[in-house]
Amino acid sequence: MRIAVIGGGINGLCSAWRLAKSGDDVTVFERARVMEATSAASSKMLHGGLRYLETGQFLLVREALRERDAWLARAPRLTRPLPILLPVYRSSRRPMWMLAVGMKLYDLLAGKSRLPKSEALTREQVVTLAPTLKTDDLLGGFRYHDGQMDDRRLGLWVAEQCRQAGVVIKERVAVGSVSPDGRLTLATGEPLAFDQILNIAGPWAEKLLTDSGIEPRYRLDVVRGSHLVVACPCEHALLLEVPGDKRIFFVLPWKGRTLIGTTEVRQPLDAPIACSDEETDYLLKAYNHFHSRPISAADIVETFAGIRPLVKSAGDPTRARRDYAFQRNGKLLSVFGGKWTTSLALADKLKRRLH
Numbered sequence: 001m002r003i004a005v006i007g008g009g010i011n012g013l014c015s016a017w018r019l020a021k022s023g024d025d026v027t028v029f030e031r032a033r034v035m036e037a038t039s040a041a042s043s044k045m046l047h048g049g050l051r052y053l054e055t056g057q058f059l060l061v062r063e064a065l066r067e068r069d070a071w072l073a074r075a076p077r078l079t080r081p082l083p084i085l086l087p088v089y090r091s092s093r094r095p096m097w098m099l100a101v102g103m104k105l106y107d108l109l110a111g112k113s114r115l116p117k118s119e120a121l122t123r124e125q126v127v128t129l130a131p132t133l134k135t136d137d138l139l140g141g142f143r144y145h146d147g148q149m150d151d152r153r154l155g156l157w158v159a160e161q162c163r164q165a166g167v168v169i170k171e172r173v174a175v176g177s178v179s180p181d182g183r184l185t186l187a188t189g190e191p192l193a194f195d196q197i198l199n200i201a202g203p204w205a206e207k208l209l210t211d212s213g214i215e216p217r218y219r220l221d222v223v224r225g226s227h228l229v230v231a232c233p234c235e236h237a238l239l240l241e242v243p244g245d246k247r248i249f250f251v252l253p254w255k256g257r258t259l260i261g262t263t264e265v266r267q268p269l270d271a272p273i274a275c276s277d278e279e280t281d282y283l284l285k286a287y288n289h290f291h292s293r294p295i296s297a298a299d300i301v302e303t304f305a306g307i308r309p310l311v312k313s314a315g316d317p318t319r320a321r322r323d324y325a326f327q328r329n330g331k332l333l334s335v336f337g338g339k340w341t342t343s344l345a346l347a348d349k350l351k352r353r354l355h
């Protein structure tokens, strides 16, 4: 089959790779360069997503944990297992027993993982692992493992696998509109025809449908997430609660520096995707709340931001959000949402729908 994939993020590239390996003739259309949008602005985690346990999304967590392990095995030079410390304070919104249940469940859902199981830590053990953490009302904590990746380089590696499998990647070629009969029109006005079109334009998938006069079945809520990279090295990866909030944030080692993120700010799709001063303050404040060696804006070497497409049903936008969803219109299949970690699982599902 001749297949057009719109979007050169990780979901588009993984889908193109899978389809080309099963014999399809695949062309990827990317309006900018591949791996330059959301997929290169992630928290760099290959993870099941501990917080999804709170909303009962066990199947999603199980799938993501398997995919985490698969990425670690597939690309060992661009990924690594990452031990993460979860300190628990008297003021923590989640009590020790609840976190202990969560950790057990996470281990259980990970099945026969090569990564070590989680462990409960005493207050002293937490301090030994992260000596600059404030200890005032520290009770103890947990240590668990997930994966870390270089998202952009790993995605470029997937792009290379695509090319080797025969995929044609057209960069700086924007698609203006798509049609259920397999025709698409480039932004230049050039018409092209395919047996199948996959709209995998990430946060822009809904817009491509509406620009094409097709009613989207799902709504994408656009939520910006920003990160800071600060100069100091990170003594241990941390998962922490934002003070006074149930939100969590990460403090992670990143190329000899420390990565802090992320935020959640609703924004219009066409607003600039950049870390605001308020988000910078929010992240610095959250970090300093827990650390005895405070950091300031002067320590920041880089900031970056991406937009999460949160999927809601168009019929009932208040319904629980989903990780990803598909919409079929004749020869056009659109993907709404989809995590980095689960991009190959999503590609497998797409392949099954097409073949």
Ligand SMILES: Cc1cc2nc3c(=O)[nH]c(=O)nc-3n(C[C@H](O)[C@H](O)[C@H](O)COP(=O)(O)OP(=O)(O)OC[C@H]3O[C@@H](n4cnc5c(N)ncnc54)[C@H](O)[C@@H]3O)c2cc1C
Pocket (backbone or CB within 6 Å): 006, 007, 008, 009, 010, 011, 012, 029, 030, 031, 032, 033, 034, 035, 036, 037, 038, 039, 040, 041, 042, 043, 044, 045, 046, 047, 173, 174, 175, 176, 200, 201, 202, 203, 204, 208, 224, 225, 226, 262, 305, 306, 307, 308, 337, 338, 339, 340, 341, 342
């Ligand atoms: C702050 C943040 C942190 C995250 N952290 C993690 C994490 O740690 N782990 C994890 O698993 N997931 C994480 N995610 C989620 C993950 O990054 C995204 O779900 C994933 O990268 C989405 O990939 P995508 O290919 O669907 O979209 P994108 O990477 O956005 O790719 C879509 C592409 O489509 C192109 N495009 C759009 N319209 C057109 C058009 N008309 N014609 C041609 N091309 C077009 C765009 O230029 C873009 O390159 C995070 C997300 C955010 C925002």
